[in-house]
Amino acid sequence: MKHKTFFLFSVVLVMTLLGAALAPQTVYARSGGGNGTLTASGDGLAGIRGNGTVTVSGNGILWIKDHAGDASIQVSGSGVRRELPNGWIRYTGFQGQAVVSGSAVTVALSGYSIELQASGSGKFVLRGNGTYSVEKDGEIVVSGVWTEEAQVLNIP
Amino acid sequence: MRRLIPTLFLLLTLTACARLKRRASPPAPTVPSPQAAAERTPTPAIVASTETPSQPPASTAPVPTPDFASMTFAEKNELFLQLLAERQAAGMDTSAAEEAYTRSMEASFSGDASQADRYLEEAILLLWNP
Numbered sequence: 650m651k652h653k654t655f656f657l658f659s660v661v662l663v664m665t666l667l668g669a670a671l672a673p674q675t676v677y678a679r680s681g682g683g684n685g686t687l688t689a690s691g692d693g694l695a696g697i698r699g700n701g702t703v704t705v706s707g708n709g710i711l712w713i714k715d716h717a718g719d720a721s722i723q724v725s726g727s728g729v730r731r732e733l734p735n736g737w738i739r740y741t742g743f744q745g746q747a748v749v750s751g752s753a754v755t756v757a758l759s760g761y762s763i764e765l766q767a768s769g770s771g772k773f774v775l776r777g778n779g780t781y782s783v784e785k786d787g788e789i790v791v792s793g794v795w796t797e798e799a800q801v802l803n804i805p
Numbered sequence: 806m807r808r809l810i811p812t813l814f815l816l817l818t819l820t821a822c823a824r825l826k827r828r829a830s831p832p833a834p835t836v837p838s839p840q841a842a843a844e845r846t847p848t849p850a851i852v853a854s855t856e857t858p859s860q861p862p863a864s865t866a867p868v869p870t871p872d873f874a875s876m877t878f879a880e881k882n883e884l885f886l887q888l889l890a891e892r893q894a895a896g897m898d899t900s901a902a903e904e905a906y907t908r909s910m911e912a913s914f915s916g917d918a919s920q921a922d923r924y925l926e927e928a929i930l931l932l933w934n935p
Contacts, residue, residue: 692883693878693882694878694882694913709886710889710903712907733907737907741903742890742893755914757914759882759906774913774916776878776913777878777882797878798918799912799913799916799917799918799921801914801915801916
């Protein structure tokens with residue numbers, strides 16, 4: 650009886666461990682205090698919302714939103730600028746670079762040859778084809794690829 | 806001995822099941838020779854007609870739309886940007902499509918990919934049928 654119980658317990662334990670090891674892993678960034686640095690490059694949509702400094706370059710449509718009213722926005726290159734009623738600043742036909750800093754900003758670039766670097770804390774979304782990594786305290790803590798889904802990740 | 810009988814019974818049952826399954830499954834397809842395959846290759850039938858085909862009026866002809874189901878997000882995104890550039894170069898008002906595209910971007914930020922895709926497709930169609 651004792652042996653049977655031990656055998657059953659072992660089987661359950663092995664199955665649980667196997668299940669945990671083989672289950673599909675979702676690449677979600679670990680939530681933390683922020684102040685990591687996100688680096689991403691690819692084609693599709695790259696966007697970030699939070700506190701810090703964002704540098705983004707590429708071709709397509711650029712959106713910037715200053716939620717707190719304290720942002721510093723520097724845009725170079727070409728594109729048709731338009732301020733939308735809901736607070737967005739949109740550059741259509743954008744080709745260049747934008748550097749945006751603030752306590753609550755959203756920056757998104759949709760198009761191709763996108764290069765994005767962001768330091769601070771917040772959330773980001775990367776859809777399409779590309780790669781990204783997040784560095785914190787001198788080491789890469791998260792890395793992955795842009796996905797078809799709209800996965801919203803946190804800068805750890 | 807007590808364990809041997811059930812084991813043998815199980816083994817026999819499994820063997821019988823396997824045989825029945827094999828019998829029930831259709832025979833494996835034979836690989837035709839290239840000559841036989843060539844003989845079977847259908848040739849398009851040419852239908853002779855003395856009637857003049859009636860041409861539907863141009864306005865009722867269905868306008869083909871992009872096959873969104875077979876496209877990835879990056880492909881749809883690229884198509885939108887290409888159409889936008891073309892329409893803007895032609896002097897068309899693209900503001901409605903750009904609004905839909907902004908909603909798509911906002912939905913992506915909310916993590917709602919299906920809603921984002923719907924807005925993106927709407928934006929494309931607004932440019933597709935000007």
